[in-house]
Amino acid sequence: MAMTKSELIEAVAERTKITKSRAELVVNCVFDAMTAALERGEGIEIRGYGSFTVRDYKPYDGRNPRTGNQVSVPSKRLPFFKVGKELKTLVNQGLAGGGSVEADHDDDDDDDE
Amino acid sequence: MTKAEIIDCVYEKVGGFSKKESAEVVEAVFETMKDVLARGDKVKISGFGNFVVREKKERIGRNPQTGEPIPISARRVLTFKPSQVLKNVLNPDKAAVRTKTAESA
Numbered sequence: 001m002a003m004t005k006s007e008l009i010e011a012v013a014e015r016t017k018i019t020k021s022r023a024e025l026v027v028n029c030v031f032d033a034m035t036a037a038l039e040r041g042e043g044i045e046i047r048g049y050g051s052f053t054v055r056d057y058k059p060y061d062g063r064n065p066r067t068g069n070q071v072s073v074p075s076k077r078l079p080f081f082k083v084g085k086e087l088k089t090l091v092n093q094g095l096a097g098g099g100s101v102e103a104d105h106d107d108d109d110d111d112d113e
Numbered sequence: 114m115t116k117a118e119i120i121d122c123v124y125e126k127v128g129g130f131s132k133k134e135s136a137e138v139v140e141a142v143f144e145t146m147k148d149v150l151a152r153g154d155k156v157k158i159s160g161f162g163n164f165v166v167r168e169k170k171e172r173i174g175r176n177p178q179t180g181e182p183i184p185i186s187a188r189r190v191l192t193f194k195p196s197q198v199l200k201n202v203l204n205p206d207k208a209a210v211r212t213k214t215a216e217s218a
Contacts, residue, residue, distance in 0.1 A: 002155045003146075011145045016138050025127045026138045031161045033122040037114040039202050044114040049143050050191075054203065077203040079162070081193030090151040091166055091191045 005031075038079050048086040055080045116143075150191060162195040 003011070005027065013023035034052070037044050044052040059075045083091070116139065124135040146156050146164065156164040167190050174185040 001152075002157050003149045005158045005160075008142070008145060008156065008158070012138065012141045015141045015145060018138065022127070022129070023138070026123055027142055029123050029126050030119055030139060030142050031158055033119050034114070035161065035199060035202055038199070042114055046116050046119075046143060049147065050193075052193075074207055076200075076207065079193075079195045079199060079203065081164075083191045087147055087150065087191065090147060091153075092189050093151070 041077070046084070048084055050084040050087060051082050053080050053082070054078070116140075153189065158196075160196055160198045162193055162199055165192050165194060166190070167192055 009020060009023045009027050012018075012027060013020045016023070018026075034044055038052060038054055041054050043054070054077050057076050057078060060073050062071055062073045063069065064071055120132070120136045120139045123139055124130060124132055127135070130138065149156050150164060150166055153166045155166060158164075169188050169190055171187040172185050173182050175182055
């Protein structure tokens, strides 16, 4: 089970009693604002949820693990998320509550856009 | 950037909400995600990234000072996997190349 952005929009609409199209504007606005902050290199702190920082990675010479060919990996910036205390506890408490996660639940469908 | 600034952003850009309502809807966005993650489910925000709950098995760790083995109990942790779109935003000049080469990353 996973929640997608459109499901998040529906859930927020129900929760706050606003229309789906209003909720869509809100959810998009939230992630656009966060993306813009990261683009500026600015960190984001959401209390109770977590924080995002932008990390700089130096260029390095790596290898294609399949072919063994040497490739140079250019410097890059990546977002890094650190889970907040409250959410960390919530997620871990789910263990005792017998939630829906199984041991290898995540590894089969990590498709990204 | 803090939640307060995100709330201001919603207040200014979405329009039609009071400050208080803007705060409530932004709060609802994060609370909803928290509920889902607490259940052990993942949250996938296309264009931003996926928040994934991972199940860690019990393993033996070590006290780095004494070298003494100590069991680390099974736990659930939350990880964030940024989307390729977000990675490209952070690396505009390399975006074109990266989309081609890093698809499997």
